[in-house]
Amino acid sequence: MRTRPNYAAGAAAFVWLLIIGIPLYALVNTAVQPQTTYTDKGPVSLPSAVTADNFRTVLDSGFPQYIWNTLVVAASTVAIVLALAIPVSYAVVRGRGWITKGVFRLFLLGLAIPSQAVIIPLFLIVNNLGFYDTLWGIVLPTAAFALPVSVLVLSGGMRDISSELYEAMALDGASPARTLVKLVVPMSRSAIATTSVFTALQAWNGFLFPLIMTQSEDTKLVTLGLYNFVSEYGANVPALLAAVLMSALPILVVYLFARRALVAGLMGAGGK
Amino acid sequence: MVSATTSRPVSKTRARDRAAPPTLERPGVAWAIPGLLFFLVFAVAPMVGVLYLSFTHWDGLSTPRFTGTENWSRFFSDSQVGQSTLVTGILLVGNIAVQAPISILLGVWSAGHQRNRAVLSAVFFLPLLLSTAATAVMWRQLLDPNFGIPSTFGRLFGGTTDPLGTQQGAIACLVLVTSWQFIPFHSLLYQGAARAIPHTLYQAAAIDGAGRVRQFFHITLPQLRNTIITSTTFMVVGGLTAFDIVLLLTNGGPGTDTSILPFSMYQTAFRTYDYGYASAIAAFLLLLATCASVLLTKLSGYDKMTSTLEGL
Numbered sequence: 001m002r003t004r005p006n007y008a009a010g011a012a013a014f015v016w017l018l019i020i021g022i023p024l025y026a027l028v029n030t031a032v033q034p035q036t037t038y039t040d041k042g043p044v045s046l047p048s049a050v051t052a053d054n055f056r057t058v059l060d061s062g063f064p065q066y067i068w069n070t071l072v073v074a075a076s077t078v079a080i081v082l083a084l085a086i087p088v089s090y091a092v093v094r095g096r097g098w099i100t101k102g103v104f105r106l107f108l109l110g111l112a113i114p115s116q117a118v119i120i121p122l123f124l125i126v127n128n129l130g131f132y133d134t135l136w137g138i139v140l141p142t143a144a145f146a147l148p149v150s151v152l153v154l155s156g157g158m159r160d161i162s163s164e165l166y167e168a169m170a171l172d173g174a175s176p177a178r179t180l181v182k183l184v185v186p187m188s189r190s191a192i193a194t195t196s197v198f199t200a201l202q203a204w205n206g207f208l209f210p211l212i213m214t215q216s217e218d219t220k221l222v223t224l225g226l227y228n229f230v231s232e233y234g235a236n237v238p239a240l241l242a243a244v245l246m247s248a249l250p251i252l253v254v255y256l257f258a259r260r261a262l263v264a265g266l267m268g269a270g271g272k
Numbered sequence: 273m274v275s276a277t278t279s280r281p282v283s284k285t286r287a288r289d290r291a292a293p294p295t296l297e298r299p300g301v302a303w304a305i306p307g308l309l310f311f312l313v314f315a316v317a318p319m320v321g322v323l324y325l326s327f328t329h330w331d332g333l334s335t336p337r338f339t340g341t342e343n344w345s346r347f348f349s350d351s352q353v354g355q356s357t358l359v360t361g362i363l364l365v366g367n368i369a370v371q372a373p374i375s376i377l378l379g380v381w382s383a384g385h386q387r388n389r390a391v392l393s394a395v396f397f398l399p400l401l402l403s404t405a406a407t408a409v410m411w412r413q414l415l416d417p418n419f420g421i422p423s424t425f426g427r428l429f430g431g432t433t434d435p436l437g438t439q440q441g442a443i444a445c446l447v448l449v450t451s452w453q454f455i456p457f458h459s460l461l462y463q464g465a466a467r468a469i470p471h472t473l474y475q476a477a478a479i480d481g482a483g484r485v486r487q488f489f490h491i492t493l494p495q496l497r498n499t500i501i502t503s504t505t506f507m508v509v510g511g512l513t514a515f516d517i518v519l520l521l522t523n524g525g526p527g528t529d530t531s532i533l534p535f536s537m538y539q540t541a542f543r544t545y546d547y548g549y550a551s552a553i554a555a556f557l558l559l560l561a562t563c564a565s566v567l568l569t570k571l572s573g574y575d576k577m578t579s580t581l582e583g584l
Binding site: 012085224 | 297307314325381386401554
């Protein structure tokens with residue numbers, strides 16, 4: 001629509017490209033260098049000797065297991081959040097009375113509960129439920145703290161379903177359960193996608209819960225594996241940065257094959 | 273809250289038995305109960321627990337011993353708490369001041385449908401693929417005084433080779449690294465919102481002779497109001513919980529210079545096993561977050577429960 005290109009904005013975007021690009025270049029470049037080259041030339045150099053040794057070091061140190069654990073945690077968290085947040089949002093949007101309003105307000109308030117602030121009692125609860133050092137110990141609290149945003153996003157999406165469609169369901173004599181399955185869920189697909197993407201990334205990013213709730217090798221997540229990797233291989237910077245790259249591999253795959261869905265999903269978190 | 277769990281599902285089957293007009297059965301409160309219970313157990317109960325524990329002495333093994341307001345009087349005379357609060361506040365303000373303007377501009381820019389903007393946006397997204405832990409580990413190495421970027425391009429960092437070595441430097445690094453990681457997310461929110469602005473508004477403004485800058489300030493910014501609030505909420509909550517980045521990038525240092533509230537709470541609880549006092553710090557954090565949340569939901573009007581489409 002616009003007639004002349006915005007050169008100032010283009011220049012600024014180029015500067016931003018450098019800010020994003022140089023560190024990422026340094027990351028990839030260092031990860032494929034032998035350590036001797038790194039200590040000689042630093043992270044921002046032209047690659048002279050390329051090696052896959054660093055990735056081998058990372059693979060041998062248990063990373064595949066950590067990545068698998070993280071995938072399990074992310075998938076379980078998303079499943080629990082959807083199973084709980086969809087009915088809650090449905091009740092909030094379609095229900096009547098002060099109780100459903102109160103439920104919504106409670107979740108809104110929960111939007112700003114920092115998980116850090118309640119980690120001590122949470123640790124106690126997880127311990128008493130017998131979930132310490134299990135993946136459940138990470139999944140359950142992560143899901144609980146993903147609920148407020150999910151309820152907000154889902155109820156936002158459900159509110160946009162027109163009342164004519166509900167009336168049509170009424171003509172069919174549909175029960176609330178049938179209305180949910182046949183109308184509400186299909187019509188709020190994009191909100192469900194947003195919730196899933198956002199929750200999965202939360203689980204993926206989680207650091208505090210794995211740090212506090214687990215201790216053994218079998219239950220270690222990628223983020224924690226990276227943290228331990230620092231103390232173990234601190235001096236071997238190329239291996240460390242190879243580990244950083246490996247930790248991003250699964251999302252990178254998602255990004256390459258489903259970029260639109262991922263981007264659209266995250267965008268939805270902002271509402272309108 | 274308890275009343276919600278005891279009330280039974282409301283059934284209105286009678287409505288269907290009568291002939292006309294058909295009214296749709298509304299879902300009862302029962303639908304919300306599983307999610308509500310789950311949230312109560314894993315999020316609300318711990319909040320109450322934190323308040324209780326802040327009045328006790330507890331080493332994590334024995335039973336918590338009630339000590340009245342001992343933790344709290346210690347809290348208010350602890351100079352480290354004052355410093356941590358100050359640094360938390362500085363980081364919060366710094367993060368918003370750096371991230372909000374850049375995110376808005378980038379988001380609005382990338383909302384355009386030009387081909388080069390689409391390609392660059394795909395690159396700008398990349399930092400989001402790294403977890404916070406990965407980002408912090410990466411930057412820790414890139415900022416290394418001996419081998420990192422500052423040793424090669426010292427002038428970019430004001431001549432110092434160790435930007436993490438001073439308090440100001442460490443705080444600046446925390447802000448910049450956080451911004452590097454999260455600006456892509458926030459600009460994505462703005463990109464989505466900017467695309468939803470009706471085009472007719474710009475056409476009308478163009479007919480009135482408003483230039484690009486005027487259009488930005490008089491159409492784009494006001495239309496982005498809700499997104500600004502949402503994005504700021506994310507920044508505030510993220511700022512109050514920015515624990516992993518501090519642990520991995522500065523480890524609270526130099527000394528305790530960047531030991532923000534969540535970090536000093538973690539140290540007190542899980543390093544020195546003083547869970548009672550740590551709970552007092554946690555309760556304070558909770559109070560700050562609740563105030564911020566109430567303020568922001570009031571501003572955004574989320575609590576009015578209206579359709580987001582109604583404004584259009």
